[in-house]
Amino acid sequence: MKQAAHVVQRDVSIAIAGSGGSGVMTAGTWLLDAAARAGLYGLMVRTSGPQIRGGEAAALLRLSGAQVESLDDAFDVLVALDWQNVHRFADEIPLRATSVLVCDADAGEVPAVFLASGARVVALPLKKMAKAAGSWINMLALGISGALAGVPQAQLEEAVRSGWKRDGDGLAANLRALNEGCLAVAHLAGSPLTGSAGPRRWLLSGNEAAGYGALRGGVRFVAAYPITPATEMLEWMAPALARTGGCLLQAEDELASINMIIGASFGGVPSLTATAGPGLSLMTEGIGLAVAAEVPIVVVDVMRGGPSTGIPAKSEQSDLSFAVAGLHGDAPRLVVSPTSISDCAATTHWAVQLAEALQCPALVLSDQFLGQSQAIVRAPELPEGAPQRLVAPAHAPGYKRYANTENGVSPMAIPGTPGVTYTADGLEHTEGAIPSSQAADHRKQLDKRLRKLTGHDYGSRWADCEGDAPLAVITFGSATGPVREAARRAAAQGVEVRVIALRLLMPLQAAALDRALAGVERVIVVEQNHGAQLLHYLRGAYDLPGQPASFHHPGPLPLRPAEICNALVAWAREEETLA
Structure with missing residues (x-):
């Protein structure tokens, strides 16, 4: 200077x-x-x-x-x-x-x-x-x-x-x-930065935003074990829950946490836990139980550098593969990821609503960058209304908890409701919740659990789609911010790119992705992990156009707009040369 x-x-x-x-x-x-x-x-x-x-x-x-x-x-x-x-x-x-x-x-x-x-x-x-x-x-x-x-x-x-x-x-x-x-330093300082009154703004962290979204979404019970970098979400939610008639319980470990929220949700209370990668690993069997028993829960994973204890205070998007493929058996569940600190509120709110409506676990992939960073943002706009769980009425004739309905969602009886008693556990079962090892029952319930997720209409919130250029960038989570800025910088250099920031990662919305990629000749996938996990997941579930390219590196260094912009410009120039 x-x-x-x-x-x-x-x-x-x-x-x-x-x-x-x-x-x-x-x-x-x-x-x-x-x-x-x-x-x-x-x-x-x-x-x-x-x-x-x-x-x-x-x-x-x-x-x-x-x-x-x-x-x-x-x-x-x-x-x-x-x-x-x-x-x-x-x-x-x-x-x-x-x-x-x-x-x-x-x-x-x-x-x-x-x-x-x-x-x-x-x-x-x-x-x-x-x-x-x-x-x-x-x-x-x-x-x-x-x-x-x-x-x-x-x-x-x-x-x-x-x-x-x-x-x-x-x-x-x-x-x-x-x-x-x-x-x-008065002799070094210049004129003040220019601010404006503008719309109402909030100063909050991604962890606080996620907690706010969960409360607004209807969560009234949280059980969790403190872990970096998710702890601040729990600290914020504890007094906030008390003010709304709910409660937060610090469990003895992550296994207890996941089982407690399954029990609370089984009892009719929308429930959530927050953790990081090591805790998510311990919750695997419990999440599988929620899949099999069709109990709605929300698990917020504030990702950090791994594996094992890894780098607790640094950010990395390296739990994606585990989130979409880490359970044993065929276990369909929701996996969503906020695209910004402000979006932590909206996406966690959405996760609660989806979990309740579809009676399944929803995993929210935040990370240390989003969770522990603070930002001045426009006040989040969230829809009103309580979560809509399909509940069985008293004395419902011929009640079958796991009835093979057309959309896969069957009425869930709240314990104590007369005339609709059933048993929920991790065993495969008949439509009437009787344990079964019959192939026909297993296939019927597998189809049911998958159908209710793949057949649901998620609307436009599955991704943020920006631009219509023939070159597209696909990204998710905290990588979205630097990708958006890199796209603006590339456009200033004459290179237009289309940005698709995925919010719903599982189930992957193939038909919507088809529409978003219409006219695209080639795709580059940007993410912050060592193994290009998003690229491999997309290639395994979807036919990306052209020869997909990858821009990825692990934490703890953040993704920088300049390095992504340089990669986009070089990539576009290479395409022009090949053409």
Whole structure:
């Protein structure tokens, strides 16, 4: 950054990094809050070392006058409170030659990885300045990063006042430190980012959005065991459920969690659990029971790097294969995936409604990026109405719980309803719920369980389809944001692409995909995992046009718009050459 004017643009990316206890997440959260108050949009991604809690951490932000769904390719500002173990995620904070790096003059040498970018280094006595103000270093960092980002100081102060919950003189000291931070870089800061009043906006994480969607969808019982990165969803839902007459129970493990929600749902209460990959593995047998007994449940899987314990605090879309093919036997179920932080609310709401209507398990594939990131978004719009489960009336004549109906959905009796008693378990059964090993009964129930999912009309929500170019990108989940931005950048270079972001992954909507791909000559599949799982799943279930290409890499590095754009442009140029 020869002059700081580069930070005053349509959007700006800021990283605040430091060791455990330095408060970088608080500074990042309050900076995002201030941006929202200024009429801006924004995104904050959390990153930390392998220890999950404590140790080094960084808050990665992107602020803009328009809604953003992904991080940018590099950061305009890095405020480093110290250099303790920052190398563990240095590759997640690339800088430009025009960037500004603000660091503590007494913290030692700037790591070579940051110096190599050519960024301008501004060394300040941060700890001494914070001590003189009687506050903490993260409040100084808030002022510095806010000033360089172009967020008005008045909104920064409002965010501090709103976020400070303690009594005493701490608030005044924090505001002094904030002001000192703003003054320290006043010679570098330019004009503020332009915000607007616009529609009502919310500041929330994907985990909070998913919890909100579940509650609005009708969930009133949650049983779960804490696990990174899904725990915040449970923490948010516990008091929210209590206010709506429901409850959350912390189970002793994931096996107990899945069995508890099956029991609650069997009793007539829409139920949910949230977990991550290791927990999902333990829930496999329980999910199979819900398939066989046709009990509606929702399982939110906030995916993280694997296998095994893997990388708990980093994002990866690597549970897809398990979600669509991980149960024993022929076990049809719903698998959906939100396409953005805001969409976590709508998709989880939809999952609850679908599970109840179709009497089956619904898996929601979120991930660490969506779940733990915070964003300023337009208020989610969700349909009204309770979930519609087909319930058997009392004394229904000739009641058969698993009657082979035309659409595959049969009335479910709530325990205690007179005259419609039945047994539900994992054994194959007759239409009347009597255990059976007869081939005819097995085939009839297999057909029934599959038919109710494949014959349902999912409407237009199965995917977001954008554009009509002959080259198409298929993606899902958190990869959607960088893909959309990459498509816009490619269009600016004369390369038009069609984007299809799948929301309903199972059952795959072949007929709808046919329509969405009409006129497409070739497809590239973009995803964040090592094995190109989405590409292999699609090729196994559908005939993709042309010779499908793949763009994929595992976590923990996020997908960047520039790398996807470059791949799209190169891919299009290759097609032109071959033509």
